[in-house]
Amino acid sequence: MRVFTGTLSDGKTAAADRVRVIPETDGLRIILMDTGREDFWPEDVLVTSGPLLKGHDTLLSHREQPGTRLHVPDPALAGILLQQIPRLGSRTHHRRVLLPLVGLAVLVAALSAFLLLSDFSPSRIVAGMIPEKARIAMGDMLARSLAGKGGFCDNPEGIGALEHIVKRLAGSAPENVRPYRVRVARMDIINAFTVPGRQIVISSRLVTMADSPEELAGVIAHEMGHAIEIHPETSLVRSLGISTAIMLLAGGSSDVLTETAALLLQMSYSRKAERAADSHALRLLRASEIPAEPLASFFEKLKTELGKDDDSRLMELFSTHPLTKSRILHIRDAGTWPTRPLLDPVRWQALQHICDPADNL
Amino acid sequence: MAHTHGTAEKQDGNLHLEWRDPPGMVGLSLKILLFKILTLGLYHFWGKTEVRRRLWNGIRLNGQPFEYTGTGKELFLGFLLVTVILFLPTMAYVVTLVFIFGPESWKLDLFLIPLYVFFFYLTGVAIYRAMRYRLRRTHWRGIRSTLAGNPWKYGWTYFWTALTLPFTLGWSYPWRTVKLARMMTEDMRFGDHAFSLDARCKPLLGPFALSWLSLMALLAALVAIPFVPLVAMPLAIVLFGVMIYTSLRYRAWEMNYLTGQMGFDGARFSLSATPGSLFGLFITNLLIVVFSLGILAPVATMRLFRYMVTRMRLDGNVDFHSIAQATDTVGRTGEGLIEALDIDSF
Numbered sequence: 001m002r003v004f005t006g007t008l009s010d011g012k013t014a015a016a017d018r019v020r021v022i023p024e025t026d027g028l029r030i031i032l033m034d035t036g037r038e039d040f041w042p043e044d045v046l047v048t049s050g051p052l053l054k055g056h057d058t059l060l061s062h063r064e065q066p067g068t069r070l071h072v073p074d075p076a077l078a079g080i081l082l083q084q085i086p087r088l089g090s091r092t093h094h095r096r097v098l099l100p101l102v103g104l105a106v107l108v109a110a111l112s113a114f115l116l117l118s119d120f121s122p123s124r125i126v127a128g129m130i131p132e133k134a135r136i137a138m139g140d141m142l143a144r145s146l147a148g149k150g151g152f153c154d155n156p157e158g159i160g161a162l163e164h165i166v167k168r169l170a171g172s173a174p175e176n177v178r179p180y181r182v183r184v185a186r187m188d189i190i191n192a193f194t195v196p197g198r199q200i201v202i203s204s205r206l207v208t209m210a211d212s213p214e215e216l217a218g219v220i221a222h223e224m225g226h227a228i229e230i231h232p233e234t235s236l237v238r239s240l241g242i243s244t245a246i247m248l249l250a251g252g253s254s255d256v257l258t259e260t261a262a263l264l265l266q267m268s269y270s271r272k273a274e275r276a277a278d279s280h281a282l283r284l285l286r287a288s289e290i291p292a293e294p295l296a297s298f299f300e301k302l303k304t305e306l307g308k309d310d311d312s313r314l315m316e317l318f319s320t321h322p323l324t325k326s327r328i329l330h331i332r333d334a335g336t337w338p339t340r341p342l343l344d345p346v347r348w349q350a351l352q353h354i355c356d357p358a359d360n361l
Numbered sequence: 362m363a364h365t366h367g368t369a370e371k372q373d374g375n376l377h378l379e380w381r382d383p384p385g386m387v388g389l390s391l392k393i394l395l396f397k398i399l400t401l402g403l404y405h406f407w408g409k410t411e412v413r414r415r416l417w418n419g420i421r422l423n424g425q426p427f428e429y430t431g432t433g434k435e436l437f438l439g440f441l442l443v444t445v446i447l448f449l450p451t452m453a454y455v456v457t458l459v460f461i462f463g464p465e466s467w468k469l470d471l472f473l474i475p476l477y478v479f480f481f482y483l484t485g486v487a488i489y490r491a492m493r494y495r496l497r498r499t500h501w502r503g504i505r506s507t508l509a510g511n512p513w514k515y516g517w518t519y520f521w522t523a524l525t526l527p528f529t530l531g532w533s534y535p536w537r538t539v540k541l542a543r544m545m546t547e548d549m550r551f552g553d554h555a556f557s558l559d560a561r562c563k564p565l566l567g568p569f570a571l572s573w574l575s576l577m578a579l580l581a582a583l584v585a586i587p588f589v590p591l592v593a594m595p596l597a598i599v600l601f602g603v604m605i606y607t608s609l610r611y612r613a614w615e616m617n618y619l620t621g622q623m624g625f626d627g628a629r630f631s632l633s634a635t636p637g638s639l640f641g642l643f644i645t646n647l648l649i650v651v652f653s654l655g656i657l658a659p660v661a662t663m664r665l666f667r668y669m670v671t672r673m674r675l676d677g678n679v680d681f682h683s684i685a686q687a688t689d690t691v692g693r694t695g696e697g698l699i700e701a702l703d704i705d706s707f
Contacts, residue, residue, distance in 0.1 A: 007425060011503035014552055014684035015370075016425065049430040049500075050414045055384050059418075059428060067503040067686060071425050097407050097433065098396060105401040 002080070004072045006058075008032070011067015021072055023080050028060075030070065041070070043085055051090035052078050123241055127233035132178070135233060136197035142232075143183065143201050146193055150186030153204060158184070158354025161347040165217050168288045168342065169224060180227065182220060184354050190302070192219050194226040196233045204355045210298065213343040213351065218281065218295025225280025231273050278327060282334045291339045296331040303328075370423060376628055376679060377423050380670035383415035383663065390659045406440065407433030412659040413495075416666050422501060422675070430505075431498035439494075447483075451476065485519025486512045492545065497689075501551070507687045509555070510548035518544060531573060535565035535615070542619050551625065552684040560622040568614040572607035579604045609636035620673065626684070628677035632669075642668050 001022060008030060009016040022029040027042040045063040052058065058072045058081065082089045115121070153159075166182045180198045187203035194200050200223045202216075210216040226232065285292050343351065393408035410433045417429035454476070462468045489512040496506035522540060525533040539562040546558035579600040585593035613634040620632035646661040653660075 007502075009502035009504075012686060014502050014504045014679075014681040016502050016681070049428055050411070053385075056418070057426065059426060061503070069428075069500075069503040071502075073424065098400070098404070101396075101400040101403045101407070105399070105403055108401060 002076070004074050004077050005033075006070060006072035006074075008071075009067075009069050011065065011069065016069075016071075019070070021070065021077065023077065023084070025084075028070075046081075046085065046088065048088055051093040052082055052088045053090065054079060054082065121234065121238075123238035124230065124234045126241075127230050127237045130196075130233055130237075132197070136199070138236075139195035139197035139199040139232070142195040143185075143193075143199050146195070146201050147183075147185035147187070150204075153184040153186060153355035155350070155354045155356055157347075157350035158352075158356075161213075161343055161351035162354065164347065165213060165220060165342060165351075168290070169217060169221050169284050171288070180224060182223075186355055192223050194223045194232050196230075196236065198224075198227040200224070200227065207354060208352060209301075211301075212294055213348050214290055214294035215298040216351070217290050217342055218285065218292065218298060221281035221284040221290075222277050222295070224284060225277030226273065228280050229273065229276050231277070274327065275330070278330055282331065286334075286337050289338060289340050290342055291336065292331050292334050293336070296328050299328050299331070370681060376675040376677065377421075378670065378673055378675045379421045380667050381419050381421060381426075382667065383419045386415065386660050386663050387657065389415065390653075390657050393659070394656050403437075404433075406436035409433070409436060412662065416663060417499065419663070419666060420670050425502055428500040429498055430500055431494070435494075481523070482516055482520045484516075486516030488519065489515040489545070496549065497687075502681075503686075504552040504684060505687050506549065506551045507689050508545070508548045509550050509689065510544065515541075515544055515548075532569075535569045536562040538562075538615060539565065539619070546623055550687055552687050554626055554684050557624045558619070558622055559624070560619055564618055565611075565615055568607075568611040572604070572611040575600065575604045575607040605640070606636060609639050612636075613639055626677075626679040628675050628679050631674045631676065633672045633674075634668075638668070 004021040004023075006019055006021050007016040008019045018033045020031040020033060022031070024040075027040055028046070030039045030041060031037070032039075041060075041062055047061050047063050048059065049061070055075050056078055057075060058070075058077045060070045062068045062070075086092060162182060162184065166180055170180055178198060180200060182200045182202065184202050184204055184207055188205055189203050190206045190209060192200065192202045192206055200220065202219070202223075206219065207216060210219070281295065282292055285295070389411065393404065393411070396404040397408065410429075410431055413429045413431065417427040420427045455473070458469050458472050462472075489508065489510075493508040493512065496508055499506045519541060522533070522537040525537065539560050543558045543560060546556050549556040579597060582593050582597035582600050586597060613636050616634045617632045620630045623630040642664065646664055649657050649661045649664075
């Protein structure tokens with residue numbers, strides 16, 4: 001039988017008495033050193049504010065006298081109690097705390113997976129409620145920041161040719177009652193962006209890389225598809241929502257893990273979005289009697305360029321518009337339809353030089 | 362066992378404050394990381410609680426450990442509460458304004474100013490409430506602590522005294538520090554007994570002047586670099602070192618002075634922080650946190666606790682018999698405001 005020494009306080013004042021503590025099979029015998037008075041704390045009244053730890057001292061309280069504290073500095077007592085009363089240990093504590101938390105996390109993950117896989121998108125519903133004026137203002141700000149110092153190209157002949165393409169594409173579809181705004185920005189990357197408020201920004205390098213007006217029209221039709229699906233508005237709302245949700249989950253602290261999770265969530269969605277935009281593009285091209293094959297060959301051209309060298313300017317395009325074989329097949333599978341010419345060679349030349357000063361032509 | 366006789370202390374009332382390193386802090390840090398991954402980060406609040414429980418346990422007064430009785434659930438609920446009543450309305454307010462005025466309008470900025478002011482005011486309130494939560498969950502021999510004042514009053518003082526800083530070019534800093542420390546300390550209770558702080562700002566002015574002047578000299582040298590680079594560049598490097606030293610010296614002086622003026626019952630506190638040891642602590646803690654990618658942050662906090670407790674002394678007499686349990690009501694949620702505002706220190 002081991003005898004430990006410690007202190008006992010009653011929780012009414014901050015004074016304490018020195019005691020001897022004797023662990024017995026069904027509880028602890030406590031003897032006041034000063035007066036010799038004895039007390040017995042049965043096993044089931046022993047409580048702690050946290051789990052008892054091996055190698056630490058023991059601090060116990062009495063279930064029916066919450067203020068009382070029994071302190072024994074010798075770590076051996078904790079070892080004895082842990083063997084005798086497992087519920088005081090950290091395993092029980094972990095089961096009680098960790099299991100519900102893991103359950104909650106699994107629930108949240110399952111719910112997110114369901115939202116991702118199903119067509120139900122709360123972000124899109126919210127995005128649809130943003131007023132037109134706000135979308136245009138927001139989109140214009142984004143377009144300007146994308147264009148950066150280079151600014152937008154303003155050769156009037158070139159703009160005229162570009163508008164001709166946009167009108168032909170937009171005029172064909174019933175949902176295009178509101179106008180599109182398509183601009184070319186002086187940028188040394190190959191990319192096209194759709195921003196809120198049906199606004200499209202095409203990089204000057206993409207324009208010069210296109211071999212025909214039909215190739216460029218295909219790209220614009222694809223971007224119009226994003227605009228019809230309000231993808232830019234939706235992704236803004238989503239990233240706001242995702243970062244809020246992750247902030248909640250991570251308890252205010254966002255680290256590499258959560259940032260990556262957010263990025264992955266957004267990436268996997270955008271593949272589906274690209275497919276939807278392609279379908280719209282095919283519909284618009286067919287209605288405006290522009291062939292789809294040039295879009296497919298333009299994508300292919302980009303893909304071979306990418307295969308040749310890992311041009312980081314190209315990489316940028318593929319990271320925002322994942323380009324897969326199945327997408328090219330999707331476009332080719334749409335078949336052919338009656339077409340008529342889009343731009344004469346002179347106007348196409350003007351569009352290719354949209355970023356030149358007006359007097360150069 | 363209804364009555365305590367108080368035989369644990371010798372009659373001379375000697376107070377003995379000591380620190381004992383809690384074992385297994387590295388293992389605990391790794392365990393928390395693992396559990397955070399398993400719960401998608403939700404374990405954060407429970408992990409924080411477990412760290413505190415061990416740190417509090419490391420502080421011993423007369424051989425008896427302090428006890429942290431807060432729970433992860435309280436911290437989590439507090440955080441959720443603040444998110445719902447504070448952040449969602451704020452977000453709604455900002456988004457509505459953007460829709461009304463557009464993102465680049467000057468009117469938007471105008472309507473955002475009250476929001477900034479309100480959040481700055483809340484910072485002081487959050488500091489006070491977090492301190493109160495921690496004190497209310499701090500027990501020693503079953504007696505708990507608390508802050509008896511009003512968080513909004515502290516928040517207001519925190520707010521308006523901060524406004525004096527730019528107008529006085531920073532010279533109101535020692536005065537503000539003493540004023541806020543007095544408010545906080547004099548509201549502090551252990552059981553039903555109050556702490557006292559007999560501090561004025563005059564003793565802090567000398568060291569503060571030195572650190573202020575060295576900062577100004579450094580700024581002057583930085584401004585001069587484009588004109589006389591050969592002279593100003595090495596001078597700026599030297600003055601940077603001087604600035605670091607004088608500001609650490611001020612920090613140590615301030616900590617020692619404020620602790621030294623603090624009293625409880627018949628006891629007086631004292632602290633012996635030095636600029637060199639503070640510098641060593643900051644640098645080593647920074648390295649630990651950076652190289653472990655933040656995972657070993659609990660170890661760094663433990664080292665800070667060890668530094669403070671081992672350099673603190675408590676002299677005099679405390680009549681433990683006369684200290685009765687605190688009687689204020691204890692809230693059920695914890696420090697959500699400070700978690701949400703991200704100004705938490707440990």
